[in-house]
Amino acid sequence: MNAVVADITYRAMLGRKRIWLLVLLPVALIGMAALLRAVDGPDEHTAVILMKTFAVGTMLPLLGLIAGTGVIAPEIEDGTIIHLLAKPISRPVIAVTKFAVAASLLVVFAALPTFIAAYLLTGAESGVAYGFTLGALFGGVAYAAVFLLLGVVTRHAVTVGVIYALVWEGVVGGYVPGARKLSIQQWAQSVADHFSTSPFFSTDVTLGFAVPAMAIVTVGALLWAGRRLRVLSLTGDD
Amino acid sequence: MTMTTSPTTTRQGVIELGQVSRWYGNVVAVNDVTMTIGPGVTGLLGPNGAGKSTLLHMMAGFLAPSTGTATLNGQPIWRNHEIYRLVGLVPEKEAVYGFLTGWQFVLSAARLHRLPSPADAALRALDLVEMTAAKDRRIETYSKGMRQRVKVAAALVHDPMVLLLDEPFNGMDPRQRMHLMDLVRDMGRAGRTILFSSHILEEVERVAEQIEVLVAGRHAASGDYREIRRRMTDRPHLFRVRSSDDRRLAAALISDSSSSAVALTAQGIEVQTVDFRRFTRLLPKVARDIGVHLWQLSPTDEDLESVFSYLISGPTSGGSR
Numbered sequence: 001m002n003a004v005v006a007d008i009t010y011r012a013m014l015g016r017k018r019i020w021l022l023v024l025l026p027v028a029l030i031g032m033a034a035l036l037r038a039v040d041g042p043d044e045h046t047a048v049i050l051m052k053t054f055a056v057g058t059m060l061p062l063l064g065l066i067a068g069t070g071v072i073a074p075e076i077e078d079g080t081i082i083h084l085l086a087k088p089i090s091r092p093v094i095a096v097t098k099f100a101v102a103a104s105l106l107v108v109f110a111a112l113p114t115f116i117a118a119y120l121l122t123g124a125e126s127g128v129a130y131g132f133t134l135g136a137l138f139g140g141v142a143y144a145a146v147f148l149l150l151g152v153v154t155r156h157a158v159t160v161g162v163i164y165a166l167v168w169e170g171v172v173g174g175y176v177p178g179a180r181k182l183s184i185q186q187w188a189q190s191v192a193d194h195f196s197t198s199p200f201f202s203t204d205v206t207l208g209f210a211v212p213a214m215a216i217v218t219v220g221a222l223l224w225a226g227r228r229l230r231v232l233s234l235t236g237d238d
Numbered sequence: 239m240t241m242t243t244s245p246t247t248t249r250q251g252v253i254e255l256g257q258v259s260r261w262y263g264n265v266v267a268v269n270d271v272t273m274t275i276g277p278g279v280t281g282l283l284g285p286n287g288a289g290k291s292t293l294l295h296m297m298a299g300f301l302a303p304s305t306g307t308a309t310l311n312g313q314p315i316w317r318n319h320e321i322y323r324l325v326g327l328v329p330e331k332e333a334v335y336g337f338l339t340g341w342q343f344v345l346s347a348a349r350l351h352r353l354p355s356p357a358d359a360a361l362r363a364l365d366l367v368e369m370t371a372a373k374d375r376r377i378e379t380y381s382k383g384m385r386q387r388v389k390v391a392a393a394l395v396h397d398p399m400v401l402l403l404d405e406p407f408n409g410m411d412p413r414q415r416m417h418l419m420d421l422v423r424d425m426g427r428a429g430r431t432i433l434f435s436s437h438i439l440e441e442v443e444r445v446a447e448q449i450e451v452l453v454a455g456r457h458a459a460s461g462d463y464r465e466i467r468r469r470m471t472d473r474p475h476l477f478r479v480r481s482s483d484d485r486r487l488a489a490a491l492i493s494d495s496s497s498s499a500v501a502l503t504a505q506g507i508e509v510q511t512v513d514f515r516r517f518t519r520l521l522p523k524v525a526r527d528i529g530v531h532l533w534q535l536s537p538t539d540e541d542l543e544s545v546f547s548y549l550i551s552g553p554t555s556g557g558s559r
Contacts, residue, residue: 002350003349004346004349004350005350007346008335008338008346011335011337011338012335012337015337078331078333079329079331079333080333080334080335081333082300082327082329082331082333083333083334083335083343083346083347083392084350085300085319086298086299086300086322086325086326086327087319087322087347087350087351088319088320088322088323088351088352089319089350090319091319230317231302231317232300233295233300233301233302234295234300234301234329
């Protein structure tokens with residue numbers, strides 16, 4: 001971890017228009033939860049559906065994409081990354097620091113709003129709020145690493161990331177039984193399911209598979225990103 | 239290929255390229271370049287697209303040679319972040335965080351180098367490039383020249399032994415340019431190894447003691463700037479002249495030894511001269527003596543590409559390397 005790299009990255013992420021992208025979805029989630037609570041009162045079934053489809057199913061991968069690629073891809077694209085790379089700092093340290101920033105942003109803008117929204121709808125009932133918060137936390141960490149890697153390996157990180165988030169995580173991982181085992185969204189739901197006793201919610205990926213899978217994907221993506229950053233080439237105008 | 243070294247070379251801050259080539263697919267950007275950059279100021283000169291930035295990026299550790307070796311003090315440059323303790327880099331791109339102030343940008347560089355007194359180092363570097371007054375403004379409000387100077391300050395903050403600058407004078411006004419040139423010269427005299435790229439000969443000759451010329455990816459010439467300048471000036475030049483009586487003027491010019499060929503064309507006279515200085519003195523004198531008015535005199539081959547091409551294709555090519 002490098003404090004200067006983290007400081008610059010936080011300023012880049014929070015001091016510009018990108019913060020609105022981070023804020024928009026959580027505000028929508030909390031707004032929907034407040035509205036449903038006002039209309040129907042506390043409802044565990046509604047809470048589970050909202051958390052599963054919107055919080056973990058839509059918001060988490062999209063925020064993962066914004067935070068994970070946003071901490072590094074724009075700097076590689078416009079060349080500002082040279083300021084960090086032309087210093088006596090190991091490149092894997094830079095990758096890990098960028099990951100930590102992305103993961104912390106997902107805690108604040110994904111996991112915390114998930115808790116607030118679920119708590120608004122169900123309180124502490126059946127552990128739904130705690131379960132989905134932990135699911136978003138674990139899933140957010142894995143997404144941060146995967147999208148950071150995308151930001152390092154391809155100049156089209158956002159395009160590739162959108163396709164991954166919407167097609168693989170949203171469609172294939174959600175509806176194709178065999179592919180569910182290879183979906184971060186499903187792993188996050190598995191964590192949520194483990195810590196919740198709600199009868200309205202069950203997953204077919206076990207925690208024993210989901211947690212090691214998330215650890216392997218996170219560590220593997222970070223190692224790969226560090227290695228790619230070590231050999232990152234910058235070409236001139238000629 | 240012969241290597242050229244500065245006579246004051248020490249083992250501190252010496253970049254060596256050994257038969258370095260770099261290609262992208264089928265395109266060869268740098269072709270079999272061997273050179274040594276030692277203490278003092280070296281100008282890397284060449285037209286746009288000659289491969290200067292590619293070569294500089296290989297020296298800075300941001301590009302791997304396809305073949306050959308690039309070392310700093312004998313240590314490989316590629317995949318070696320420790321070299322940045324000795325190297326400062328000023329890239330050509332406006333690669334600066336616009337949301338930071340100049341002070342924050344240079345201070346961050348000092349802290350990334352883990353300097354013992356980062357604030358003092360940042361102030362000193364900003365002062366060197368005369369950016370102290372504007373240090374608290376966001377970089378996105380700076381002019382191009384100010385951005386360039388703040389990049390230089392960030393590169394100098396750790397007082398590097400080696401400074402690599404890619405087209406550093408671009409975008410600077412004349413006063414800023416003179417100031418940076420003085421700074422670069424002073425650092426060179428102090429024993430720093432400084433390499434800067436440029437496509438402008440005048441820029442290079444005002445600052446650099448040593449010139450390396452790159453043309454179409456090849457190391458075309460190397461040596462003292464006076465030698466390179468002489469070879470560029472003494473090459474055959476082609477001029478187009480329009481006058482009140484082209485035929486009489488042509489007859490007068492061909493009789494002088496400075497003109498190797500004179501042709502009458504629909505656009506006027508085309509004169510090829512082998513002695514540039516003699517011809518430029520002769521032409522107005524001859525015109526006056528025969529009573530011909532000169533309307534237009536224009537060089538037809540003065541673009542940099544032709545000047546540089548002459549260095550590798552001309553009869554005296556290779557004289558200094």
